[in-house]
Amino acid sequence: MNEVTVVNGNEVSNEDIVAALEIPADFNFDLPDPEDEEIRESDFQNRLDNIWQICDRFDLQTDIWRGRVLRSIRDREKKGGEGRGAGFLNWLKDREITKSQAYALIQLANSADTLLADGMLDPDSINNFSKRAFVETANSAPEIQQLVSEAAQKGDRITRREVKQLADEWTAMSSELLPDEIKEKAAEGSLPARHLAPLVREMEKLPDSHLIEIKREIAESPDIDTVKMMTTEAKNLAKYLDAAAQVQTLRDKAVDMEMALEEALRLDCINTAADLVKQATTLEQTVGKLYTTWKRMSNVADRLYVETGASNPHLRSLLTCLESLTGEIIEVPLDEEGDRIVRLKVMTEDINPGSN
Incomplete structure (x- = not known):
C-alpha cells in the first residue's frame, strides 16, 4: 500500500516524494580521478559541478520536507499536547536538532509552501535552485520572488548570484529616486544594476532635502564613477545624520547640525565629520x-x-x-x-x- 503525507491539505504519496527528489537514496557518484591527466580541466570541473548541484538540490528538498515534518510535530502538540512543548523538544533532542535549527527548517518549509500556494513557483522548478538561493528568494520582496520564479520556471539555474542580480535590477528600475537619465543607461546595459542598487539603498535612508544634489550630480554625469562617488557620499550622509541624532551631548546645544553638515560637504570632509559623531555616540x-x-x-x-x-x-x-x-x-x-x-x-x- 502506498502511504501518503498531507501537505497544505493535499495528499502526497511517498512515490511522489521520491519522484520529486529525482535522486536515488543511495548516493554512488562516479567522481573523476584528480590524478588522471587525460581528463581535461573543463570536463573535470563540469563533472564535479554537476554532482555538487545534485547534492545541493537534494539538500534543499530534504530540508523542506524536514521542515514540514517538524511543523507537523509542533502543531500536533500545540493542539493536544500537555507538556508545554516538551514533546516537541524531546523529539528534537532525540534527533540531535537544536531549537534554532528546527525553526529555520520550519521557516524554509513555510516559505516553500507559500511560493507554491501563491502559484509563483512550479514544484518542478524547485530543483533549479541552490538551497541558499531558495532561502534568499523566500525572504525577498514579492516582486523579486516573481522575477526569480519566472527565471527558474524557464529552466535557469538559480544561485544567490542570480537572485542578487534580479533583485538589483528590480531595485534600480523600480526606484523613484533615480533620474530618468540613469534608468535609460541601466536599460541599455551601459550602467549595470549592481552599481545602482547600493546607491538606491543609501538614498532611501536620506531625507528629501539631501537628495536634490545627489540626483543632480548623477543626472548630469550618468556614469559608473559618479554613481560610485554619490553612493559613498550618500552613505556618509546617512551615517552622519543617524549618529548625530543619537549623540545626547548635542541635544539642546547651540549647534546647527544641518549647517555643520553643509560646511563638511563644502570642505569635502563629510566622512571625517560622520566618523566624529559616530565616535561620540560610541563614547x-x-x-x-x-x-x-x-x-x-x-x-x-x-x-x-x-x-x-x-x-x-x-x-x-x-x-x-x-x-x-x-x-x-x-x-x-x-x-x-x-x-x-x-x-x-x-x-x-x-x-x-x-x-x-
Missing part, C-alpha cells in the same frame, strides 16, 4: 555601560565586605586590591608593565534635583 554608550558596571561592582564589593570579617583575611585582601576599581577614582593600567595608567573620577549629579 557615550561606553561611559553609560562603564558607570552601570562600576555601580554594580561597588554594590557587590560592599555586600561581600558585610558578609566577611577579620577572620577572612584573603577575601579582605581581594577587596582591598580591587578598591582601585570600586572607588570614586578608577585606575586601570594600559599595559602589562603598568607604565601607563588611566585614572577616571566618577562624579554624578542630578541636573533636575526637584523632578522625579
Whole structure:
C-alpha cells in the first residue's frame, strides 16, 4: 500500500516524494580521478559541478520536507499536547536538532509552501535552485520572488548570484529616486544594476532635502564613477545624520547640525565629520555601560565586605586590591608593565534635583 503525507491539505504519496527528489537514496557518484591527466580541466570541473548541484538540490528538498515534518510535530502538540512543548523538544533532542535549527527548517518549509500556494513557483522548478538561493528568494520582496520564479520556471539555474542580480535590477528600475537619465543607461546595459542598487539603498535612508544634489550630480554625469562617488557620499550622509541624532551631548546645544553638515560637504570632509559623531555616540554608550558596571561592582564589593570579617583575611585582601576599581577614582593600567595608567573620577549629579 502506498502511504501518503498531507501537505497544505493535499495528499502526497511517498512515490511522489521520491519522484520529486529525482535522486536515488543511495548516493554512488562516479567522481573523476584528480590524478588522471587525460581528463581535461573543463570536463573535470563540469563533472564535479554537476554532482555538487545534485547534492545541493537534494539538500534543499530534504530540508523542506524536514521542515514540514517538524511543523507537523509542533502543531500536533500545540493542539493536544500537555507538556508545554516538551514533546516537541524531546523529539528534537532525540534527533540531535537544536531549537534554532528546527525553526529555520520550519521557516524554509513555510516559505516553500507559500511560493507554491501563491502559484509563483512550479514544484518542478524547485530543483533549479541552490538551497541558499531558495532561502534568499523566500525572504525577498514579492516582486523579486516573481522575477526569480519566472527565471527558474524557464529552466535557469538559480544561485544567490542570480537572485542578487534580479533583485538589483528590480531595485534600480523600480526606484523613484533615480533620474530618468540613469534608468535609460541601466536599460541599455551601459550602467549595470549592481552599481545602482547600493546607491538606491543609501538614498532611501536620506531625507528629501539631501537628495536634490545627489540626483543632480548623477543626472548630469550618468556614469559608473559618479554613481560610485554619490553612493559613498550618500552613505556618509546617512551615517552622519543617524549618529548625530543619537549623540545626547548635542541635544539642546547651540549647534546647527544641518549647517555643520553643509560646511563638511563644502570642505569635502563629510566622512571625517560622520566618523566624529559616530565616535561620540560610541563614547557615550561606553561611559553609560562603564558607570552601570562600576555601580554594580561597588554594590557587590560592599555586600561581600558585610558578609566577611577579620577572620577572612584573603577575601579582605581581594577587596582591598580591587578598591582601585570600586572607588570614586578608577585606575586601570594600559599595559602589562603598568607604565601607563588611566585614572577616571566618577562624579554624578542630578541636573533636575526637584523632578522625579
